[in-house]
Amino acid sequence: MLALMLAAAIAGAPPGSPRDDPTVRVRVDSTRHEVIVVAGWWDLPNMPPMTGAMHDHGASHDTPVQQFTWPVDGWFRGFKLEVRDRHGRVLPRRIMHHLIAVNYDRRQLLYPAAERLFGAGTETADATIPATIGVPLPRGTNLGFYVAWHNDTGEDLEGVELTMRLEYSPANLNPRPLDVMPLYMDVNLTVGGSNSFDVPPGRSEKGYEFTLPIGGRLIGYSGHLHDYGVSVRLEDVETGKVVARVTATRDRQGKVSKVSRSLPGLRGAGVRLKANHRYRVVGTYDNPTGETLVNGAMAHIAALFAPDNVKDWPAVDLADPTFQTDLASLELRGAGGDGMDGHDHGAHDHADHQH
Numbered sequence: 001m002l003a004l005m006l007a008a009a010i011a012g013a014p015p016g017s018p019r020d021d022p023t024v025r026v027r028v029d030s031t032r033h034e035v036i037v038v039a040g041w042w043d044l045p046n047m048p049p050m051t052g053a054m055h056d057h058g059a060s061h062d063t064p065v066q067q068f069t070w071p072v073d074g075w076f077r078g079f080k081l082e083v084r085d086r087h088g089r090v091l092p093r094r095i096m097h098h099l100i101a102v103n104y105d106r107r108q109l110l111y112p113a114a115e116r117l118f119g120a121g122t123e124t125a126d127a128t129i130p131a132t133i134g135v136p137l138p139r140g141t142n143l144g145f146y147v148a149w150h151n152d153t154g155e156d157l158e159g160v161e162l163t164m165r166l167e168y169s170p171a172n173l174n175p176r177p178l179d180v181m182p183l184y185m186d187v188n189l190t191v192g193g194s195n196s197f198d199v200p201p202g203r204s205e206k207g208y209e210f211t212l213p214i215g216g217r218l219i220g221y222s223g224h225l226h227d228y229g230v231s232v233r234l235e236d237v238e239t240g241k242v243v244a245r246v247t248a249t250r251d252r253q254g255k256v257s258k259v260s261r262s263l264p265g266l267r268g269a270g271v272r273l274k275a276n277h278r279y280r281v282v283g284t285y286d287n288p289t290g291e292t293l294v295n296g297a298m299a300h301i302a303a304l305f306a307p308d309n310v311k312d313w314p315a316v317d318l319a320d321p322t323f324q325t326d327l328a329s330l331e332l333r334g335a336g337g338d339g340m341d342g343h344d345h346g347a348h349d350h351a352d353h354q355h
């Protein structure tokens with residue numbers, strides 16, 4: 001009887017729709033200092049190639065957030081990702097349009113939303129930060145991750161499995177690494193909603209002003225821009241001085257292939273940011289198409305920030321309705337199954353640049 005009901009339930013799925021049947025397995029390789037997270041499987045039907053417009057509208061197969069518990073005390077310091085099919089064949093990384101890791105136990109500095117620990121996109125290489133710095137991550141931290149798949153290989157893929165090797169520094173590492181935290185600064189974020197915006201023809205700017213609640217130093221930063229993006233800068237509102245800037249590598253049509261990355265705090269002191277001080281993050285676009293790009297743009301800086309005092313970091317407040325909105329949007333993710341649902345544009349969407 002149960003088997004029949006299950007069969008009926010499976011038969012009830014729309015034909016050709018992707019099937020999610022994922023599990024997460026976590027193990028620790030304490031010799032290599034890696035937490036190995038294996039997730040799968042997904043069946044990913046072939047989809048048409050991603051165009052600019054589809055990128056903007058999120059034509060992808062979005063997975064629900066899968067949660068796991070961080071198993072070691074120490075510092076997170078990088079990731080390596082690998083995608084394989086059911087036969088163990090390594091698949092092109094680009095079918096993973098983006099992957100975002102969420103830390104439910106720490107909030108973001110600017111937004112009452114769960115920390116996005118790291119993000120990876122199609123053009124992101126594996127990333128590791130030097131052992132002299134690390135993101136503090138106690139054992140038992142509640143983490144999660146989600147993926148937007150876009151299989152454009154020309155064939156349907158079955159039994160796709162993702163392996164994440166999360167590198168860590170153990171708690172007894174000597175000398176102790178400098179504590180750095182992800183700091184996400186977006187020109188247009190609504191927590192739980194969208195961070196994309198319209199871009200008029202020609203040159204334009206969009207900015208977001210905020211008060212930094214605690215002081216510290218920017219150790220490293222990069223950013224994210226869509227096609228026709230020029231730069232994202234962080235400026236001191238009082239002095240007008242630009243304290244950090246990321247720039248896009250553009251071709252002659254304005255297509256963006258890369259966004260710059262800086263590590264001012266590895267050999268130097270980094271960029272000092274003051275507590276209770278006004279800053280503004282500004283995205284610049286130069287749109288030569290003659291048309292407004294509706295919802296076509298994003299602009300943010302993703303940094304690693306060394307707080308003067310880690311204990312001053314704002315705590316998660318579950319009673320905060322904005323935090324609840326963020327949790328609800330994570331909960332909803334992937335619920336619509338196959339793409340085009342617009343849930344694609346949360347904080348750190350295609351945040352290719354955390355490290």
Ligand SMILES: [Cu+2]
Nearest residue numbers: 226298349350
């Ligand atoms: Cu984007």
